[in-house]
Amino acid sequence: MTRENHRENVAGRANVEDTPELLKYYDELEGHHTGALWTVANKIEPWEPKSQSQPVLWRYRDLREKVLRSVELVTPEKAGRRVIYFNNPGRSDVAAAVGWIYAGLQVMHPGEKATAHRHSASAIRFIMEGSGAYTVVDGHKMTLGRNDFVLTPNGTWHEHAVSDDGTPCIWQDGLDIPFVNAMEANFFEVHPDLSEPVAFPVDDMTKTWGNAGLTPGGGDWSKGYSPMFKYEWDRTYEALNHFSEASDPSPFDGHLMEYVNPTTNGPVMKTLGASMQRLAPGFATKAHRHTGSYLYQCCKGSGHSIINGQRFDWSERDIFCVPSWAWHEHANASDSEDACLFCLNDLPVIRALGLYREEALGDNNGHQPEG
Amino acid sequence: MTRENHRENVAGRANVEDTPELLKYYDELEGHHTGALWTVANKIEPWEPKSQSQPVLWRYRDLREKVLRSVELVTPEKAGRRVIYFNNPGRSDVAAAVGWIYAGLQVMHPGEKATAHRHSASAIRFIMEGSGAYTVVDGHKMTLGRNDFVLTPNGTWHEHAVSDDGTPCIWQDGLDIPFVNAMEANFFEVHPDLSEPVAFPVDDMTKTWGNAGLTPGGGDWSKGYSPMFKYEWDRTYEALNHFSEASDPSPFDGHLMEYVNPTTNGPVMKTLGASMQRLAPGFATKAHRHTGSYLYQCCKGSGHSIINGQRFDWSERDIFCVPSWAWHEHANASDSEDACLFCLNDLPVIRALGLYREEALGDNNGHQPEG
């Protein structure tokens, strides 16, 4: 066996040669569940982050057929949920799509219903196709349509279903499962009745809390997540358009709006953030990089992104990821139609813990050379 | 001259008889700019608040004609603004409508424009009639329509006007002038150019910040007031209807929503709050009382309020006040149409300083006996 020894010949960095005496010393240390810092210091204190995740694009035309086939292959009873999850080549040990974020495509047929349960992991759904889908979260029922975004926060009972008169539905799930597991804080519980009663008027939370600049009198909300459980596409797209009329685009994101908890203007949940951005016809961003892990879904139009020098072309429903500290830039393929990208990320964690850092690409007029 | 001496024959309260020796002592104290607490303690520590303000209703059909006449009587140049202010009989020393709140009706003709200025007092406008009104606040221009609610916060440059192609406009002004004067903190400045340039797209702030559950990416706002300067009536009324569908009415307010700063979910400004409430057809509230001063405007429908036992009937555009700690209850007069009340108040002050207290009327099934 050879011992690790990460040497660098730079002032202030460890650079200790192995000697027989030292190797013996390392053996002794190991016997006491210790090690010599200088053998690993350069490894554990890197000059800058090097993500384990790889940039990947998952093409919907491939995966749609796959996830639909699961309906023939497994029953909801046996499978729990029929989901194809995104397995980043660098993160398959924790079943993550990127960083510590889990994501998958779920399919459900009319009349089906998942067992009600709850967990410490927080989840979102983003509706991709089909009609009649609904979710019940802590007794609040929400009807779901195309491009709607819905929360099932940490600790809430939830149940997903498609009504009898609906059509087969596919949506993107996103969870912080890998992160909450890494923090060794994940708990799971099946609802004692396997199902969950609807206790409020349909869509009551969005009707109560989803009104710009108006809050319910006497209403208070102090939970760590948004009381607005559903964010509807129509209002979201309208907001993007209003915002686009009122201000110049960001050079790195076009017009990007973050989904927020309306009672704090902060992230929808403590561990997962989401945004929707609009690239105007013909618009291409410049490149930058920042910490945090990002999973995009194109939900309108088409275009491409260059991530660490690699080009990924995307069209509606394609999904791709940008790992931490990876250079990235996006471009709309059309000169007449806008393109919209939904993004799920761990920014709330990165920001809350003071770990956000950002850098613009200075060279080449802000654009990466394509590989 | 007789000295004040507020005696009460209750354990723990002052009850000292005047004697020649004491009266001489009081004279000595006065010579040193002091007094004996026990002569005034019962006065300055009352058992409960007794407001100096009286409940008053200002009828629009009376005042409309009056304010329109001001146009003939004074020029904008000489008058500054043509405004009829509400002078509560108990508060005429500070020109307040109720408590420490100033309010008035302002009229402006097409093509007129008020001199741009700023002050430490915070202001709101609520549009009552006419078309073409607009306001510029720190370079942000807002077009204003019926029942729109607009802010000109503490320290912002502002300019009100009606466009050439508009009609005569009347709106309600509301300010914390008496309060800021009482705090001895009011500053006033005329704009050096007497006018203020428009520096942003029209209505940009509402387009940027007025989107439920979505915040502009990279946008931060840390001023002590809302970045959403205008709250439009259509969205407000829609919000009230959504809220009404989703929840039961408050027994004291029906469906009441507070106008809020979307970045904090707190009040629109630090010293003035506002709400809009909807009384369903046939709905009558029960009576309660609380601290704080309240000025209502009926902006839809008709009904009546009972305030400290006195009945006030109101219809569209009538304005009335509820003083601090006064019993009050409201009723919609119609069985088919809803009634909406706009309310301007000092709740942000009362709440921020820990002075809010509330009590429900227990007797008589929650209703006051009418006097």
Added chain:
Amino acid sequence: MTRENHRENVAGRANVEDTPELLKYYDELEGHHTGALWTVANKIEPWEPKSQSQPVLWRYRDLREKVLRSVELVTPEKAGRRVIYFNNPGRSDVAAAVGWIYAGLQVMHPGEKATAHRHSASAIRFIMEGSGAYTVVDGHKMTLGRNDFVLTPNGTWHEHAVSDDGTPCIWQDGLDIPFVNAMEANFFEVHPDLSEPVAFPVDDMTKTWGNAGLTPGGGDWSKGYSPMFKYEWDRTYEALNHFSEASDPSPFDGHLMEYVNPTTNGPVMKTLGASMQRLAPGFATKAHRHTGSYLYQCCKGSGHSIINGQRFDWSERDIFCVPSWAWHEHANASDSEDACLFCLNDLPVIRALGLYREEALGDNNGHQPEG
């Protein structure tokens, strides 16, 4: 009767001549509880604050004798409390020492005890002389010594006393009574038992919360006031000295520290703030002015202050006030001893409501010409 009409010949200000027609119009308006804004606008929108309070110095050698005499003149049972209150010539209508702050000197003899009670007004005590004084606040007993500062916040039961083995005690009371009355939010209650049981170890709150950089595990505190009810002089003076060693003095205040709620680093109570400042031997500040009302007590050394051009010399236990927006500067009289000023103020209100403004004196090297 002549009507008010405050005219100014300045663009943007009201300047309307009285005419018979207008005077008649004003009468009509009055009949509807309204007035014409242009007649009062210049009055209620001043260019800058003009305080109603006058700068006053209350000399302890005069008042000490006066307050001690009250012991012979009135019984605690009849007087409630034997207090000489400071009556600012400009604020005697509300019994205030300055602005909206009430203050007085209270005397209590060994074995005496005030009736337990509570009120919406918030109070502080600052111990001036004597031994054996104690206060019970919501069951927490605190022993009090010279220059100790103690809180009896809004809504807490409290009882002041001097133990049998003590000596006659004099302290300064400070309350927001005038302000809470002005807000029409003052409630008063005598304790049903007239006295209040001690329910915790003596000085438990200061022992629990008064530890720099350490907070009780599992302890939470969400009330609107500090859980540290007593601030002891020894630790305060030590803090001032540490702070003086570690940083340069402020040109306007020397080394000033604010008493704070240790759970928020904000003011001790929502409506009253307090600070202690140290002027090094020979130190004299420059002049500035700001909004807010301030009542100083010299609790160590001697010196003078110049307030709006008027000089006030003070030594230990003298009390003086600085009204809102008054120019002021302080100087230590000694070249060998430091001087300390305790200050009670309404800064928490001024700051919470966004009304703080400050200006340094530029002329004459920052010093006022003495009148």
Added chain:
Amino acid sequence: MTRENHRENVAGRANVEDTPELLKYYDELEGHHTGALWTVANKIEPWEPKSQSQPVLWRYRDLREKVLRSVELVTPEKAGRRVIYFNNPGRSDVAAAVGWIYAGLQVMHPGEKATAHRHSASAIRFIMEGSGAYTVVDGHKMTLGRNDFVLTPNGTWHEHAVSDDGTPCIWQDGLDIPFVNAMEANFFEVHPDLSEPVAFPVDDMTKTWGNAGLTPGGGDWSKGYSPMFKYEWDRTYEALNHFSEASDPSPFDGHLMEYVNPTTNGPVMKTLGASMQRLAPGFATKAHRHTGSYLYQCCKGSGHSIINGQRFDWSERDIFCVPSWAWHEHANASDSEDACLFCLNDLPVIRALGLYREEALGDNNGHQPEG
């Protein structure tokens, strides 16, 4: 190769048998960087956390000799820092002592100085023995003595040293290196001058910010970490004693105080928390468990802890860890002397992200059966 397939025969959990058809389907999914959720769902959604860390006790009498020997074996120039780090058997892949926390023992001889540098990882030091140690953080120099606790927050330049007239010093380092690496957000920079100038009076930050209930006038601090960089032992021990006099011990912790940022009463840094607790003579806690990772150092007295049924006896300077969700209870070995435990943990992360959960042991009068 066999595929993972985590089956459970429980309603609401995945339980799908492998079939040739499914295995072929899994192969296809893998080709698209995806997988079938039902094969891993039960693994990634466990019923409760199962920590990868093992409970370990590191005995100082073993390690002291080892760390001192490093002085003979490597030079500071080559090694950077002479540190023996704690290598938890379950976490050696990330060089963590427990969970995502790195810790080690560092030795430094008089006249030695480490190269100044900074990184995104946050660090603490806890002084174990020796005199003359000091740290410079962003120009603020702090002298360090036994049991003093000092911060070098995320992004601050820092330099550790022992003065020429000191003695060999040993301290415990603690960092969030594994966590910040996991978040892919770690940056490292060597100071351009390799050393850092002292720019303020010695210990200025503790003198300025370390005063209970008093904050520097005009001082504001909005960084994500405490401005009080050093917490001295004398004040800490005094605080523990005051707290012990004023309140009953927690059944699970005795008298525990958290080190806090005095401007927020929150954790000293965003990613690392610390506490000091006192077990009175003869005191033994009951068992409980909670999420989060904890590294204890006994810094006074002796005793034992039972962790998941395993007993660990500790005396002064021994270090041991409690993994997430492990049952634990502590006991003081002495009937006459108190015992103090310093604890470094990731509670700020766990709490900020809503992942804290706690459970008391109900059985056996709250005590674990020893294995």
